[in-house]
Amino acid sequence: MINLEKLTKYYNKNARGIIDVSFDIKEGEIFGFIGPNGAGKSTTVRTLINLIFPTSGSGTMMDLDIVKDTVEIRKHVGYIAGEINYYEDMTVRKFLEYSGKFYKVDYEEKLDYLAEKLELDLTRKIENLSFGNKKKVAIIQAFIHNPKIIILDEPTSGLDPLMQTIFFDLLEEEHKRGATIFFSSHILSEVQRICDRVGIVKEGYLVKIEKIEDIMKTQAKNVRIIADGDIVLKNSHIAKMKKTGNIYTFIYTGKVNELLNLLHGKEIIDLTITEPTLEEIFMHYYEREEK
Amino acid sequence: MKLLIETEFKRNFKSLLLWTVIVVGLAVMMLAMYPAFASTMEDIGALMEAYPSGFMEAFGMGEGGLDMTEPYGWYGIEGYLFVTLIGGSYAAILGSSILSKEEDDSTIEFLLSKPISRNRVLFGKASVIIANLTFMNLVLGIVTLIAFALIGDFEVLIWFLYILGGFIIQLIFSSIALMISVFVVKSRKVMSISLGLVMGTYAIDIVSNVSENLEFLKYITPFEYVNAVSIAVDKQLDLLYMLFSLIIIIVSGFITWRVYTKKDISV
Numbered sequence: 089m090i091n092l093e094k095l096t097k098y099y100n101k102n103a104r105g106i107i108d109v110s111f112d113i114k115e116g117e118i119f120g121f122i123g124p125n126g127a128g129k130s131t132t133v134r135t136l137i138n139l140i141f142p143t144s145g146s147g148t149m150m151d152l153d154i155v156k157d158t159v160e161i162r163k164h165v166g167y168i169a170g171e172i173n174y175y176e177d178m179t180v181r182k183f184l185e186y187s188g189k190f191y192k193v194d195y196e197e198k199l200d201y202l203a204e205k206l207e208l209d210l211t212r213k214i215e216n217l218s219f220g221n222k223k224k225v226a227i228i229q230a231f232i233h234n235p236k237i238i239i240l241d242e243p244t245s246g247l248d249p250l251m252q253t254i255f256f257d258l259l260e261e262e263h264k265r266g267a268t269i270f271f272s273s274h275i276l277s278e279v280q281r282i283c284d285r286v287g288i289v290k291e292g293y294l295v296k297i298e299k300i301e302d303i304m305k306t307q308a309k310n311v312r313i314i315a316d317g318d319i320v321l322k323n324s325h326i327a328k329m330k331k332t333g334n335i336y337t338f339i340y341t342g343k344v345n346e347l348l349n350l351l352h353g354k355e356i357i358d359l360t361i362t363e364p365t366l367e368e369i370f371m372h373y374y375e376r377e378e379k
Numbered sequence: 380m381k382l383l384i385e386t387e388f389k390r391n392f393k394s395l396l397l398w399t400v401i402v403v404g405l406a407v408m409m410l411a412m413y414p415a416f417a418s419t420m421e422d423i424g425a426l427m428e429a430y431p432s433g434f435m436e437a438f439g440m441g442e443g444g445l446d447m448t449e450p451y452g453w454y455g456i457e458g459y460l461f462v463t464l465i466g467g468s469y470a471a472i473l474g475s476s477i478l479s480k481e482e483d484d485s486t487i488e489f490l491l492s493k494p495i496s497r498n499r500v501l502f503g504k505a506s507v508i509i510a511n512l513t514f515m516n517l518v519l520g521i522v523t524l525i526a527f528a529l530i531g532d533f534e535v536l537i538w539f540l541y542i543l544g545g546f547i548i549q550l551i552f553s554s555i556a557l558m559i560s561v562f563v564v565k566s567r568k569v570m571s572i573s574l575g576l577v578m579g580t581y582a583i584d585i586v587s588n589v590s591e592n593l594e595f596l597k598y599i600t601p602f603e604y605v606n607a608v609s610i611a612v613d614k615q616l617d618l619l620y621m622l623f624s625l626i627i628i629i630v631s632g633f634i635t636w637r638v639y640t641k642k643d644i645s646v
Contacts, residue, residue, distance in 0.1 A: 165492070
């Protein structure tokens with residue numbers, strides 16, 4: 089559905105955007121695009137909607153070329169930009185009608201439905217909206233025409249937790265309807281929440297594409313032990329050992345029964361083994377790539 | 380494209396109305412003063428003779444130039460200037476802002492995520508410029524037509540050339556401003572450059588009228604292309620100058636199109 093082949097963008101000789109980014113997103117997939125600010129997420133997104141032109145490489149969406157067929161592509165794409173800037177002098181309703189009319193489809197019903205869900209006042213002027221409310225306008229204009237592809241660049245920033253939940257519900261509805269979703273974010277927990285696969289970007293390179301479940305399934309575990317007195321724990325699978333008082337925390341990458349064997353006979357008061365968060369795994373990837 | 384044009388026209392309509400009132404108001408006010416001046420014209424003629432010839436040349440009133448005692452000469456000196464200079468400034472401001480404002484305000488990221496090509500964005504915006512200038516000159520045309528008719532002997536050709544001349548110089552300034560705006564994105568910067576161009580070429584026009592050594596400069600100022608003397612005295616617009624005007628509009632239009640459809644939009 090979305091396919092990039094060695095897509096490269098340099099703004100000028102020294103300003104790197106992205107380098108050799110390739111991926112293939114299947115129809116109906118929710119693809120997370122993760123990396124810190126400045127990694128090249130927005131560059132990728134803006135190339136997808138042809139706001140900027142690739143330096144080399146190519147891309148297609150729905151088998152249409154992202155440069156040549158951009159207008160045809162945009163008929164079926166809903167896009168939420170990282171920064172929301174709309175016509176300040178328009179009322180929300182006027183703006184959304186303007187937005188909807190571009191698609192030559194009936195949008196009124198969907199507009200009202202989304203506005204009600206998001207509790208957005210349509211009579212206000214854009215200039216008087218808070219950041220969070222602008223984001224709601226952005227969500228509506230992106231979903232209004234039932235797009236086949238939804239491209240999101242940091243969509244939840246500015247939304248309070250309640251609204252975030254509503255947003256994810258709406259996104260889930262779009263997904264059920266059949267939309268393919270490209271979700272760019274630096275917040276891993278939200279990607280973890282809905283994505284099937286994630287691509288991890290770093291300094292312009294796509295370093296890894298993994299299934300969320302595979303990432304979560306890596307053997308690394310967070311281990312926390314409360315011991316009665318000092319104990320000695322040594323094993324090649326133990327990393328990042330931290331000791332505060334009699335509390336030991338570390339990451340364990342080996343098999344759990346080996347860990348239990350290691351602990352056997354020692355004075356252990358409490359033992360907790362937890363799945364690492366995506367954040368932690370992510371840091372792990374970054375560090376490993378650096379080595 | 381119709382949607383864009385409609386929306387854009389509506390958004391710019393208030394400012395269009397304001398500028399139209401200013402330009403037409405000033406031009407007509409000067410025309411309205413003509414009868415009062417005409418009655419004391421002999422004294423004024425004597426007064427004018429007292430001015431240095433350079434001054435008279437500067438405003439097109441030298442030998443073979445505009446005759447202030449005639450309505451069309453009077454309009455050429457007192458009213459037409461507002462159409463070319465202030466109307467030209469409006470055209471420059473409109474050309475500077477209509478496209479670059481989207482980029483400057485970053486609303487272009489929204490617009491270009493909709494199914495509309497850059498071609499159509501550009502042609503839509505250009506159409507709004509032309510529509511606005513047409514509106515302004517249409518109002519001016521109707522009002523001056525009535526005014527000239529009231530003053531006396533109505534010459535349709537001169538009246539028409541005055542309107543056409545104003546329209547042409549406004550088109551020139553707006554197309555140059557539009558071209559600058561695809562290179563320099565900040566609306567304010569584009570605007571000061573374009574307005575500087577209007578004022579600068581006006582100053583050049585005056586200088587080229589006064590100094591024989593600098594007469595060659597007249598070829599680079601649009602104010603000369605549509606000057607009142609050739610309209611009121613020769614009853615024509617110079618063919619060579621019209622060609623220049625056409626070339627400027629076409630070339631700047633082409634460059635605008637070429638650059639805008641190929642460039643990275645920065646937000």
